[in-house]
Amino acid sequence: AQSVAQPEDQVNVAEGNPLTVKCTYSVSGNPYLFWYVQYPNRGLQFLLKYITGDNLVKGSYGFEAEFNKSQTSFHLKKPSALVSDSALYFCAVRDPMFSGGYNKLIFGAGTRLAVHP
């Protein structure tokens, strides 16, 4: 079965400090992994994805994520946090080998990032 875990409900970080939002996954095959951000009362915005290739993926707004197959993780990172980064972040996985459900995305529970001035 496919699943995604975001172990932290909330992450607090001071502006200018590096941030990490954790994500681990479970799929039967090689995963397609995604990060999305949601601002209050808004839909989700795509940040980045890993399909294949380099384990370090760079995305929008200075975010990056590292795919670690041995640890089945895809943590989101940013070298220097901004107050405007405060939002809800979702990790998602799609198993391309899963034949049912039109390859649907499975979302983690979300992690609220709070960046303090």
Place this chain on the structure above:
Amino acid sequence: GAVVSQHPSRVICKSGTSVKIECRSLDFQATTMFWYRQFPKKSLMLMATSNEGSKATYEQGVEKDKFLINHASLTLSTLTVTSAHPEDSSFYICSARLGGGSYNEQFFGPGTRLTVL
């Protein structure tokens, strides 16, 4: 990135009435569209997947007669909440996938806040 719109952004209705929510992909053709429901401080719950011109595939536990989905064209999908009740109050988000490949990211609409009195 690709743009997905939803209308209305907010709707308040009386119990027993039906509400239609539209989802449009503005600058691309979406073969597949998804409808999600998001409860406060919770992750997205996939309700159904629809492909243009065919019947929607509903997730387990989602009543197809309650939540009618139509995907009549490559740019428009509608979700109709029939005989709405207060427990249907939620944030509904649609998503459209760019292209048919499972590696393609999904683009999300801004969401519709439904309040049933």
